[in-house]
Amino acid sequence: MTIPNQKHANLYRSLVLNSGDAMYLFNLDGKLVEVNKQACANLGYTREELLALSLFDVDTEYKTKEKLLEFFSILNREKHYKQTTYHKRKDGSTFPVEVSISLLNENGNKLILGISRDMTDHVEAKQDLFSYIDTLEKIHQITLISKDIEKMISDVLNVVQEVFKADRTFFISSDNTKDQFHFPPVEIIKPGVACISIFDENEIANNYRQELFEKRKYPGNNTFVSTYSEPEENKSYIKDLYIKSEMIVAITITNNTDYLLGVHDGTKIREWSQLEKKLFIEISRRLEDTINRLHYYHHLKQSEKKYKTLFENAPLSYHSLNSNGNIVDVNNTWLKFLGYKKKDVIGKNYGDFLHPDWKHVFETNFPKFKACGYVNDVHFKIRHQKGHYKYISLQGCTGCHPDGTFEKTYCVFQDITSRKKAEDELKDSEERYRLLMKQSPFTVEIYDLNGLQISVNKAYEELWQIPKEITLFKFNILKSPQVRSTGMLNYIKRAYAGETLDIPDHKFTSEIEAGSIYKSQSRWLRTRVYPIENEFEKVTHIVLVHRDITDQKEAQKALRKSEGQFKTFVQRVPIPLSLVNITNGKIKYLNDRFLNTFGYTLNDIPHLDDWSQLAYPDPKYRKWVMDNWEKAVDYGIKHETDITPDIYDITCKDGSIKKILISGIVLGDDFLANFIDLTVQKNTEKELIAAKEKAEESEKLKTAFLANMSHEIRTPMNGILGFADLLSTPKLSGEKREKYIKIISQSGERMLATINAIIEISKIETNQIVKCISQVNVTELLQNQLLFFLPDANKRKITLRVKSLLPVDESFIFTDYTMLTSILTNLINNALKYTNSGSITFGCTKKNDLLEFSVKDTGIGIPQNVQKSIFERFTRVDLENTKAIEGSGLGLSITKAYVELLGGEIWMESEKGVGSQFFFTIPIKG
Numbered sequence: 071m072t073i074p075n076q077k078h079a080n081l082y083r084s085l086v087l088n089s090g091d092a093m094y095l096f097n098l099d100g101k102l103v104e105v106n107k108q109a110c111a112n113l114g115y116t117r118e119e120l121l122a123l124s125l126f127d128v129d130t131e132y133k134t135k136e137k138l139l140e141f142f143s144i145l146n147r148e149k150h151y152k153q154t155t156y157h158k159r160k161d162g163s164t165f166p167v168e169v170s171i172s173l174l175n176e177n178g179n180k181l182i183l184g185i186s187r188d189m190t191d192h193v194e195a196k197q198d199l200f201s202y203i204d205t206l207e208k209i210h211q212i213t214l215i216s217k218d219i220e221k222m223i224s225d226v227l228n229v230v231q232e233v234f235k236a237d238r239t240f241f242i243s244s245d246n247t248k249d250q251f252h253f254p255p256v257e258i259i260k261p262g263v264a265c266i267s268i269f270d271e272n273e274i275a276n277n278y279r280q281e282l283f284e285k286r287k288y289p290g291n292n293t294f295v296s297t298y299s300e301p302e303e304n305k306s307y308i309k310d311l312y313i314k315s316e317m318i319v320a321i322t323i324t325n326n327t328d329y330l331l332g333v334h335d336g337t338k339i340r341e342w343s344q345l346e347k348k349l350f351i352e353i354s355r356r357l358e359d360t361i362n363r364l365h366y367y368h369h370l371k372q373s374e375k376k377y378k379t380l381f382e383n384a385p386l387s388y389h390s391l392n393s394n395g396n397i398v399d400v401n402n403t404w405l406k407f408l409g410y411k412k413k414d415v416i417g418k419n420y421g422d423f424l425h426p427d428w429k430h431v432f433e434t435n436f437p438k439f440k441a442c443g444y445v446n447d448v449h450f451k452i453r454h455q456k457g458h459y460k461y462i463s464l465q466g467c468t469g470c471h472p473d474g475t476f477e478k479t480y481c482v483f484q485d486i487t488s489r490k491k492a493e494d495e496l497k498d499s500e501e502r503y504r505l506l507m508k509q510s511p512f513t514v515e516i517y518d519l520n521g522l523q524i525s526v527n528k529a530y531e532e533l534w535q536i537p538k539e540i541t542l543f544k545f546n547i548l549k550s551p552q553v554r555s556t557g558m559l560n561y562i563k564r565a566y567a568g569e570t571l572d573i574p575d576h577k578f579t580s581e582i583e584a585g586s587i588y589k590s591q592s593r594w595l596r597t598r599v600y601p602i603e604n605e606f607e608k609v610t611h612i613v614l615v616h617r618d619i620t621d622q623k624e625a626q627k628a629l630r631k632s633e634g635q636f637k638t639f640v641q642r643v644p645i646p647l648s649l650v651n652i653t654n655g656k657i658k659y660l661n662d663r664f665l666n667t668f669g670y671t672l673n674d675i676p677h678l679d680d681w682s683q684l685a686y687p688d689p690k691y692r693k694w695v696m697d698n699w700e701k702a703v704d705y706g707i708k709h710e711t712d713i714t715p716d717i718y719d720i721t722c723k724d725g726s727i728k729k730i731l732i733s734g735i736v737l738g739d740d741f742l743a744n745f746i747d748l749t750v751q752k753n754t755e756k757e758l759i760a761a762k763e764k765a766e767e768s769e770k771l772k773t774a775f776l777a778n779m780s781h782e783i784r785t786p787m788n789g790i791l792g793f794a795d796l797l798s799t800p801k802l803s804g805e806k807r808e809k810y811i812k813i814i815s816q817s818g819e820r821m822l823a824t825i826n827a828i829i830e831i832s833k834i835e836t837n838q839i840v841k842c843i844s845q846v847n848v849t850e851l852l853q854n855q856l857l858f859f860l861p862d863a864n865k866r867k868i869t870l871r872v873k874s875l876l877p878v879d880e881s882f883i884f885t886d887y888t889m890l891t892s893i894l895t896n897l898i899n900n901a902l903k904y905t906n907s908g909s910i911t912f913g914c915t916k917k918n919d920l921l922e923f924s925v926k927d928t929g930i931g932i933p934q935n936v937q938k939s940i941f942e943r944f945t946r947v948d949l950e951n952t953k954a955i956e957g958s959g960l961g962l963s964i965t966k967a968y969v970e971l972l973g974g975e976i977w978m979e980s981e982k983g984v985g986s987q988f989f990f991t992i993p994i995k996g
């Protein structure tokens with residue numbers, strides 16, 4: 071080094087004196103020759119005091135001259151040298167320094183320059199760093215081996231407490247933390263410190279804890295550092311909880327602030343150094359990692375447990391075989407499915423569980439499986455513990471040792487027993503269907519999508535009387551003119567479009583090429599056409615199934631013809647017919663003649679009950695008919711004979727009653743009844759009988775008439791002739807003559823009366839009577855009659871009287887006076903004639919538009935059997951005592967004719983020996 075000139079010398083001097091590093095200049099004896107300001111400041115001496123000292127007083131390392139010389143010898147070699155040593159202050163304290171030393175040669179004067187730097191901070195930092203590393207190492211040891219999370223936290227807290235020398239160290243988990251990771255809070259309080267626990271259950275602690283998680287937002291990776299210098303500004307709990315400085319760090323698990331690690335200083339406001347903060351964060355990160363790890367470990371355990379359960383109970387059976395094919399593992403499903411216990415199968419050969427037929431399949435294929443590494447859908451028949459077998463489909467792969475050699479298999483299988491069964495059944499049913507088609511009496515044809523015939527059965531050949539080769543793969547249903555002309559084509563097309571259809575009965579003529587040895591056939595067919603679809607519901611074929619209905623059609627035609635004939639016959643047969651269901655009484659059919667005869671239609675009498683109600687309106691008669699009828703039908707069914715015919719009175723729709731002979735036959739469930747109308751026949755019969763009776767009666771009357779006439783004419787005639795003879799007797803007294811003349815005269819009157827009666831009857835018979843209507847006073851007429859007959863009655867001591875005369879204003883009517891007089895005269899005359907004692911009463915009453923006259927006597931009466939014919943001509947009661955009474959038997963018949971001519975009616979009531987009463991009416995208005 072060259073000594074600089076004066077100007078430079080001053081500059082250096084100033085630089086040295088003011089340098090931030092302490093500088094010392096000393097000679098080879100160790101005597102200090104110059105120091106700068108920083109050297110004085112570091113050592114606590116003034117310049118003057120230092121210049122009085124030597125290096126041995128300042129440096130604690132070089133206290134002897136020998137040491138210094140040794141040091142100088144190094145300097146001679148190195149020129150520059152750096153070393154650390156300790157310097158001693160004026161107050162005796164020492165401090166570490168790093169000294170840079172160089173040898174100066176000033177004009178042969180050798181001096182040493184030492185530039186020293188205070189290393190106190192550096193050394194402290196170094197120590198702190200060692201402590202930091204030490205602490206982390208401890209934390210590492212605690213967290214590494216830990217499985218018990220609570221103990222781990224407590225251990226970590228102890229370390230924190232030791233390192234940070236805080237009044238309180240704590241760890242707390244949030245309320246959000248899931249149950250299994252919500253640990254009890256841990257807190258360590260420095261012994262002798264008078265602070266309460268922040269986990270106390272009092273308001274102060276509660277408020278603080280609440281604020282810890284809620285109010286202070288803890289950022290993920292930072293410490294929360296706070297100091298509370300002014301106690302009165304702080305929240306009361308801060309003071310009460312003895313907090314002056316705090317450092318809190320959040321430990322987050324899955325993005326939540328789940329835990330907090332904190333330290334408190336309660337005695338002084340503490341400035342946490344950077345290193346302390348870093349350490350605190352680092353400890354919390356370790357803690358976080360560990361909790362996370364344990365957290366995941368826990369979850370892993372849980373999910374392992376879950377997967378183990380899943381594996382054991384999965385719906386797939388699992389087994390694992392070793393290289394020899396022995397079972398090393400099975401799951402629960404496997405055991406359950408085959409009914410074994412685990413101890414029964416582990417270690418056994420898989421082949422031993424298989425059906426003998428399948429054992430060799432396994433033995434042959436297992437080596438192949440091991441070689442290729444996987445199997446898929448391999449079928450086995452495996453034995454159930456109970457002895458029966460199950461079909462399974464196996465899938466699996468192999469696992470290898472790290473060196474690549476085979477270790478074991480991992481196989482799962484599914485139960486395909488029912489699938490196999492279904493497959494077998496399908497196979498069976500396919501076979502059955504194939505047979506069915508082959509043997510079916512129905513003709514079956516199958517066509518492809520192009521309309522080409524691809525399959526037919528035996529019945530097809532029989533139907534058309536050709537071998538199938540004639541049409542198979544030749545006949546095209548979509549191109550056949552026959553199919554088109556019969557209208558089938560439309561159905562075929564619809565079947566191709568997916569429909570199932572019944573084609574209406576049709577006649578089909580097979581198309582045979584000209585010149586073929588086979589003849590064309592015409593058959594009536596009933597056809598069903600349907601599509602065959604694949605699994606995607608796409609039509610792939612169509613099937614035609616025909617039934618040959620030719621015979622049926624022909625039979626039908628014949629039947630229709632005969633049915634038609636029969637129907638017409640039944641409809642038109644001149645006998646009423648009805649068809650009734652025996653079981654339910656429903657009337658099924660009535661023919662035309664039934665309607666004509668009775669007037670009832672099927673609408674009027676849908677049921678037998680309706681018929682009986684209408685045909686037999688009288689309930690008593692109906693009951694009799696029905697009982698009678700039922701008996702006849704039952705008998706007919708029992709003896710399988712026709713129903714015994716019987717005659718019934720049937721009331722027709724128009725109210726008339728017909729005599730009908732009903733009979734019938736049972737036809738299965740039905741009853742065919744036929745009705746023969748006997749009304750006309752019966753009436754004729756009746757008329758014939760009446761005519762016969764009348765003829766007989768007439769004969770009798772004629773005889774009676776002749777007898778009567780001879781009597782009635784002869785008697786007076788004999789009287790006239792006899793007494794006329796006597797008149798000519800001489801000397802006949804006047805008295806006798808008188809008597810004889812009277813007798814002649816009476817006999818003449820009697821004959822005249824008889825002749826008049828005969829003439830009157832003749833007139834009536836020949837309709838020659840002419841009415842002469844005039845106003846007649848009925849009361850007067852009756853009184854005249856009384857006056858007329860009274861002398862005769864008196865003579866015979868018979869009371870004669872008129873009763874119930876009409877009031878005067880009602881006495882006048884318009885009628886034939888002579889006829890009315892004649893009627894009354896006749897009746898009163900008869901009464902007198904046939905009454906020996908008693909009375910005769912006659913009179914008239916008004917009954918609506920009629921006048922009813924009556925003549926009543928207490929005479930001999932008329933016997934019952936004669937009463938019916940009493941008004942007929944020549945009827946006389948043939949009694950001994952009446953024979954004496956004169957009479958022609960014409961009077962009542964003339965009377966009856968007069969009454970009827972006047973528009974009235976006549977009748978009588980009589981009892982033999984008691985008396986008779988004759989009644990007649992005549993209309994008031996004539």
Ligand code: ADP
Nearest residue numbers: 900901904931945946947957958959960961962
């Ligand atoms: P006749 O001239 O015989 O009386 P009618 O025709 O007047 O003829 O009478 C017929 C018969 O009726 C009589 O013969 C008599 O037997 C009977 N008859 C008529 N009126 C009476 C009566 N009032 N009482 C009893 N019998 C009577």
